[in-house]
Amino acid sequence: MPPPRPRSASVPALAKINLALQVLNRRHDGFHELRTIFQTISLADRIRIDYRPGRGVSVAVVCDPPIENNIAARAAHALAGESGWRGEVTLHIEKRIPMGGGLGGGSSDAAAVLLALPALTGKSVPIARLIELAAKLGSDVPFFLLGGTAVGLGRGEELYPLPEPAPVRGLLVCPSIQVSTAEAFRALDRTLTVAADSRNINSFQYLSWELGERVPLQILNGWGRNDFEPVVGRQHPELLKLAGKLKRSGAGFVRMTGSGSAWYGLFPERKDAERAAELFPGTRTEIFDTIRRARYRALWRRSLREHLREVSTWPPLSRYAK
Numbered sequence: 049m050p051p052p053r054p055r056s057a058s059v060p061a062l063a064k065i066n067l068a069l070q071v072l073n074r075r076h077d078g079f080h081e082l083r084t085i086f087q088t089i090s091l092a093d094r095i096r097i098d099y100r101p102g103r104g105v106s107v108a109v110v111c112d113p114p115i116e117n118n119i120a121a122r123a124a125h126a127l128a129g130e131s132g133w134r135g136e137v138t139l140h141i142e143k144r145i146p147m148g149g150g151l152g153g154g155s156s157d158a159a160a161v162l163l164a165l166p167a168l169t170g171k172s173v174p175i176a177r178l179i180e181l182a183a184k185l186g187s188d189v190p191f192f193l194l195g196g197t198a199v200g201l202g203r204g205e206e207l208y209p210l211p212e213p214a215p216v217r218g219l220l221v222c223p224s225i226q227v228s229t230a231e232a233f234r235a236l237d238r239t240l241t242v243a244a245d246s247r248n249i250n251s252f253q254y255l256s257w258e259l260g261e262r263v264p265l266q267i268l269n270g271w272g273r274n275d276f277e278p279v280v281g282r283q284h285p286e287l288l289k290l291a292g293k294l295k296r297s298g299a300g301f302v303r304m305t306g307s308g309s310a311w312y313g314l315f316p317e318r319k320d321a322e323r324a325a326e327l328f329p330g331t332r333t334e335i336f337d338t339i340r341r342a343r344y345r346a347l348w349r350r351s352l353r354e355h356l357r358e359v360s361t362w363p364p365l366s367r368y369a370k
């Protein structure tokens with residue numbers, strides 16, 4: 049018998065920004081109770097997944113620079129336990145999303161594997177179960193199974209879709225500082241009080257409502273906040289300087305994403321974002337577009353099309369599924 053034919057797909061792993069991120073309190077399990085708004089953006093890693101059917105489970109990662117204990121490989125192993133796929137998988141990861149920037153690069157890589165591998169192996173997993181697997185891998189991973197604009201509760205893994213703002217251009221400024229999320233939460237703990245203020249999420253709620261009214265994002269700067277900004281800013285004062293510059297550049301909505309260190313500003317036109325980028329010589333900058341859910345899913349379906357049975361389902365359904 050000829051050996052089974054290998055299957056391959058090249059898929060996008062988009063980054064996210066947090067439009068707001070409020071930390072309410074530390075929970076008994078050590079995690080923190082959050083209110084956040086996630087938004088997918090066009091900056092993306094690219095992952096080529098090669099799958100060869102076989103007996104055992106072998107997962108190799110090709111990534112430059114190499115990342116130890118890569119979360120994308122862990123996602124593939126988690127799927128093997130769940131769906132029972134067998135064979136050899138190689139993940140060729142082209143990193144474009146800066147690491148330690150609060151852009152969810154690792155989480156998105158992991159979610160990309162959770163979406164693509166069932167399509168290649170024909171061993172599908174219901175979305176509710178995929179979300180559980182994703183949440184075990186990391187708090188931000190479930191969001192990338194869904195995409196668009198979503199509010200995240202709990203650790204950020206309990207997600208509800210929000211009405212999506214009109215797509216908008218942004219400039220990311222990514223200093224070469226890597227912030228550890230765990231460390232940022234510990235630093236935040238030292239400032240958290242039980243005072244009523246730490247629970248004040250009126251501004252967060254208002255931002256969510258305004259999104260529902262389709263108010264342009266660039267003019268909502270006064271609403272919502274990222275609680276990590278003052279904490280991480282104290283540790284790295286140069287980030288606050290960078291934020292000041294971004295504000296003066298004419299950006300309408302300036303915020304840090306996740307626990308940093310990247311900041312972004314939103315602009316009405318691409319040329320405004322490009323002009324602002326010139327103010328940051330020597331620092332990595334990226335122009336991006338916000339990506340709505342329909343577009344996110346269309347990008348995915350296009351990347352996997354030769355392996356899919358139907359175009360309308362989510363997650364995409366493999367044509368090899370029995």
Ligand code: C5P
Pocket residue numbers: 078079080081082185186187188202203204229230233
């Ligand atoms: O879930 P994830 O692996 O991304 O979290 C990394 C670390 O950030 C956790 O180990 C925890 O210390 C902290 N964290 C937290 N509360 C959250 C999310 C993350 O304390 N809601």
